[in-house]
Each structure stands twice: as structure tokens, then as C-alpha cells.
Amino acid sequence: MSLHVYNTLTRQKEEFVPLKNDKEVGMYTCGPTVYNYAHIGNIRSYVFADLLRRVLEYNGFEVKHVMNITDVGHLLSDADEGEDKMIKRAKETGQSPWEIAKQITDVFFKDFERLNLLKPKIVCRATEHIQEMIDFVKVLLEKGYAYEISDGIYFDISKLADYGKLSRINLEEQMAGARVDVNPEKRHPADFALWKRAEPNHIMQWESPWGMGYPGWHIECSAMSIKYLGQEFELHTGGIDHIPIHHENEIAQNTGYTDKEVVRYWMHGEFLQVDGGKMSKSLGNVWTISDIAQRGYNPLAYRYMCLNAHYRKTMNFTWNGLESANTALTRLWINVEKFRESTNHLANMSQLDHYQKRFEEAIDDDLNVPEALGILWEMVRNSEVVSKEGYDLILEMDRVFGLNLDQEIEKQQELSVDLMQLIEERKEARVNKDWARSDALRDELKAKGVLVKDTKEGQVWEVVTPEQ
Ligand code: AMP
Ligand code: ZN
Numbered sequence: 001m002s003l004h005v006y007n008t009l010t011r012q013k014e015e016f017v018p019l020k021n022d023k024e025v026g027m028y029t030c031g032p033t034v035y036n037y038a039h040i041g042n043i044r045s046y047v048f049a050d051l052l053r054r055v056l057e058y059n060g061f062e063v064k065h066v067m068n069i070t071d072v073g074h075l076l077s078d079a080d081e082g083e084d085k086m087i088k089r090a091k092e093t094g095q096s097p098w099e100i101a102k103q104i105t106d107v108f109f110k111d112f113e114r115l116n117l118l119k120p121k122i123v124c125r126a127t128e129h130i131q132e133m134i135d136f137v138k139v140l141l142e143k144g145y146a147y148e149i150s151d152g153i154y155f156d157i158s159k160l161a162d163y164g165k166l167s168r169i170n171l172e173e174q175m176a177g178a179r180v181d182v183n184p185e186k187r188h189p190a191d192f193a194l195w196k197r198a199e200p201n202h203i204m205q206w207e208s209p210w211g212m213g214y215p216g217w218h219i220e221c222s223a224m225s226i227k228y229l230g231q232e233f234e235l236h237t238g239g240i241d242h243i244p245i246h247h248e249n250e251i252a253q254n255t256g257y258t259d260k261e262v263v264r265y266w267m268h269g270e271f272l273q274v275d276g277g278k279m280s281k282s283l284g285n286v287w288t289i290s291d292i293a294q295r296g297y298n299p300l301a302y303r304y305m306c307l308n309a310h311y312r313k314t315m316n317f318t319w320n321g322l323e324s325a326n327t328a329l330t331r332l333w334i335n336v337e338k339f340r341e342s343t344n345h346l347a348n349m350s351q352l353d354h355y356q357k358r359f360e361e362a363i364d365d366d367l368n369v370p371e372a373l374g375i376l377w378e379m380v381r382n383s384e385v386v387s388k389e390g391y392d393l394i395l396e397m398d399r400v401f402g403l404n405l406d407q408e409i410e411k412q413q414e415l416s417v418d419l420m421q422l423i424e425e426r427k428e429a430r431v432n433k434d435w436a437r438s439d440a441l442r443d444e445l446k447a448k449g450v451l452v453k454d455t456k457e458g459q460v461w462e463v464v465t466p467e468q
Pocket of ligand 2: 029030031221246
């Protein structure tokens with residue numbers, strides 16, 4: 001079977017066929033808005049994009065992966081109304097929007113490293129592409145897809161026969177039911193801002209043919225994706241919340257600008273929930289990767305958790321769930337280590353070939369990574385295939401899982417003699433039921449980057465990166 005992916009536009013799994021040649025494919029991922037630290041829900045959507053890229057690479061494609069950083073901030077609601085998010089945070093913290101953006105972007109990429117997410121080949125900041133956006137808007141105006149009113153330039157959705165095709169919304173019904181304060185100068189309530197005129201006290205603003213102002217949110221992704229990937233490219237990813245407005249509007253802009261269907265496959269990741277509900281500040285459950293690391297978990301346990309949920313299914317995060325994922329990951333290391341140490345060569349490859357075939361079928365079936373992970377588990381539990389060849393296959397599979405198995409296992413093995421001594425002492429303390437000493441040793445080990453857990457089978461431990 002060849003690679004098939006689910007295309008939101010057609011609501012179908014389709015065969016993935018590159019547009020230009022057999023090898024090179026373009027992929028654009030909507031990046032973070034850097035006014036607030038990314039939470040584990042945001043990160044889930046980047047794990048999905050990372051898995052997509054890895055599956056494409058496993059299939060022999062070279063992926064030109066582009067991701068934007070929204071550092072101009074966008075308006076509080078998707079409907080162009082409200083206060084700019086970056087500026088709101090700037091007021092709250094007393095920092096400049098540029099300082100906030102830099103600090104948050106740095107932590108964002110630190111999360112990428114901790115989760116072994118491949119960094120996109122091109123990371124483009126909105127603030128560095130204002131001219132491209134202005135040029136884009138100029139073309140839309142010239143071609144009659146946009147119009148000017150007192151507070152800026154707007155896209156005229158009535159110029160497109162099929163506006164709304166991605167989300168399949170019935171615009172008239174939606175608008176009739178909505179009680180939003182619509183700018184009365186707009187020709188249609190769903191027309192959206194391409195460029196906004198700035199008040200004099202607006203911090204981030206740029207010169208344009210329409211006076212000082214700043215871009216609407218959607219224009220940056222159209223301008224930058226086309227700049228780096230051309231007028232027709234293969235894949236565009238984001239979270240499902242982007243379907244009805246952001247991506248709908250990107251399609252409108254792209255069509256107006258190029259008269260082409262710019263993106264071939266639109267792919268969207270489902271949301272993450274926490275404790276079965278929405279994450280929210282008021283519930284105090286907006287967790288980050290730093291929270292996970294601070295509680296002593298290996299951030300890769302969160303990656304492991306994401307691998308276990310198909311990207312088109314809602315995933316539920318609980319701390320107990322993370323604990324289980326952490327234990328499962330440690331057990332996986334223990335099993336894989338047997339392969340890593342093995343000097344055995346397999347005379348008959350048929351079992352391994354079968355595992356590989358099933359693994360490839362799973363990932364090629366719209367990224368069925370949970371199934372692929374199940375196949376890895378089946379394989380590592382089969383003592384008949386413990387061998388060098390088996391280890392090679394595990395590393396092949398790990399190109400997709402991205403658990404960094406080889407290096408993580410090595411890290412576990414590199415424990416110094418001193419630390420091994422402490423681990424042994426704790427084992428003895430537990431045998432002697434000296435709980436106070438056992439707890440003190442656990443804390444000491446944790447401070448030194450070794451996480452000890454007590455399981456039914458006894459004490460297990462792993463090396464984690466101590467949180468700075
Ligand atoms: P933002 O920084 O708000 O633009 O969001 C960055 C990415 O995270 C986007 O692709 C969103 O669709 C995605 N996202 C936001 N909330 C969640 C969530 N709870 N679960 C999964 N993805 C999310
Ligand atoms: Zn975008």
C-alpha cells in the first residue's frame with residue numbers, strides 16, 4: 001500500500017501523490033502565536049506535524065518543512081475584533097512585544113528539542129515579512145478581491161463562489177444566528193481584515209500604502225507559504241480550530257492571489273483535553289512541557305503518550321496517564337536494550353520482514369502510529385527475534401516514532417558509579433523498611449537527574465534532564 005492521508009478538504013483518505021517530482025514535497029505548518037508559552041495542547045499539534053514529516057521521510061520524500069512564528073500578535077478573537085494579544089501581554093508584563101516574542105520563541109524551540117521534534121527547515125517570523133504581506137494585499141486590491149474602508153483593507157468573500165468549502169459551513173445561516181457586532185462598513189459580515197490601520201498608540205505598526213498599520217492574522221500564512229513553497233505545494237497542517245476561519249481565509253486569499261488551488265492536502269490535528277475537559281486558566285490546568293519536566297518526568301513520556309492517540313482522535317491528558325506512559329517508555333527501553341546488546345544474527349528474516357511490513361502499512365494508513373507502536377511492542381516481546389537485525393529494524397521504526405531510543409538507552413547506561421551506589425543504597429533501605437532514608441535518597445537522586453519509581457516489580461529508575 002502506498003501512503004494515504006486524510007484530506008480535510010475532501011473529507012476522505014487519499015493517496016499521497018507529490019505534485020512536482022517523485023521526491024520533493026512542500027509542507028507548511030501554522031506555528032505558534034508567541035504571546036504566551038505553548039501548552040501541551042499546542043505541542044500535540046506539533047507532534048502531529050512532526051509525525052507527518054517523519055512518515056513522509058520514511059517513505060523517501062524530502063520534506064521542505066516551513067513554519068511561521070506569529071509575532072505580530074493577532075486580534076483577541078478570530079473575528080478581527082478586540083485587543084491585540086501581544087500588546088495585551090506587553091501591557092501586563094511591562095516588556096516590549098519584541099522581548100516577549102523572543103523569550104517565548106526560545107522556550108518553544110527548547111520544547112522542540114525536549115520532545116525530539118524536528119525543527120522545520122524554514123522558520124519565518126511574521127514581523128520579518130511585512131513587505132511580502134503588503135505586496136500580497138496590493139495584488140488582491142488590484143484584482144478586485146479586496147476593498148478599503150475607514151479602518152483598513154478587507155477581503156471580499158462574495159468574489160469567491162466557494163468560500164467556506166473547507167469547513168462546509170452555511171455562511172448565511174451562520175451569520176443570521178450570530179450576534180456579533182459587525183463593522184457596518186463591511187460588505188459581508190464574514191469579510192475579514194487583510195490590513196488594519198493603527199491608532200497612534202498601537203505599539204507594533206508599519207508603513208504601508210494605506211498609512212501606518214499592521215497585517216490581519218491570516219495574510220501572514222498565505223504570504224509566507226507561497227514565498228517559500230511556491231504557488232502550488234502539497235501539505236498544510238494545523239489544529240482543527242483553524243479549519244473554519246484561519247484556513248478558510250487562507251484559501252480565499254490564495255485563490256484570489258494565484259487563481260490556483262495552492263494547497264493539495266489540508267491536514268488537521270484533533271484537540272487535547274485535560275481531565276476530560278477543556279484546558280483553561282481558571283481551572284489551573286494549562287500545563288506546559290516545563291511543568292512535565294519539573295514534576296520529574298522525561299518529556300519524551302509526553303511524546304510517547306501522543307504516539308498512542310491517533311492524530312484525528314481527541315486525546316485526554318491526566319497526570320496518571322503520563323505516569324503510565326512514563327512507565328511504558330521505561331519498559332520499552334528495557335526490552336529494546338536486549339536487542340541493543342545482542343550479538344546474535346538471525347538466519348531467517350521472515351518474522352522481522354513481517355513486522356516491518358505491518359509497521360509500514362500502519363503508518364501509511366493515514367499515520368496510524370498507535371497501531372505501529374503496538375507492532376513494535378509485539379516485536380520486542382518476541383524473544384525469537386532478539387538480534388542485531390532486530391535492533392536495526394527498531395532503529396528504522398524509531399525514525400518515525402522519534403523516541404530517540406538509541407541515545408536514551410545509552411544515557412540510562414552512562415550512570416556514574418556514584419549514582420549506581422545511591423540507587424543500590426535505596427534498594428537496601430527499602431528492604432530494611434527504612435522509608436525515611438529511602439525517600440531522602442529518592443530526592444537526592446532526583447536532584448542529580450535520576451528519577452526512581454517503585455513498581456510492583458521493584459525499583460526502576462531513569463535518567464532525566466534536571467530542570468534548570
Ligand atoms: P496558537 O499558538 O494559538 O496559534 O496555536 C498553535 C497550534 O496549537 C495551532 O495549530 C492550534 O490549532 C493548536 N492548538 C491549540 N489548542 C490546542 C489543543 N487543546 N489541542 C491541540 N492543539 C491545539
Ligand atoms: Zn497559519
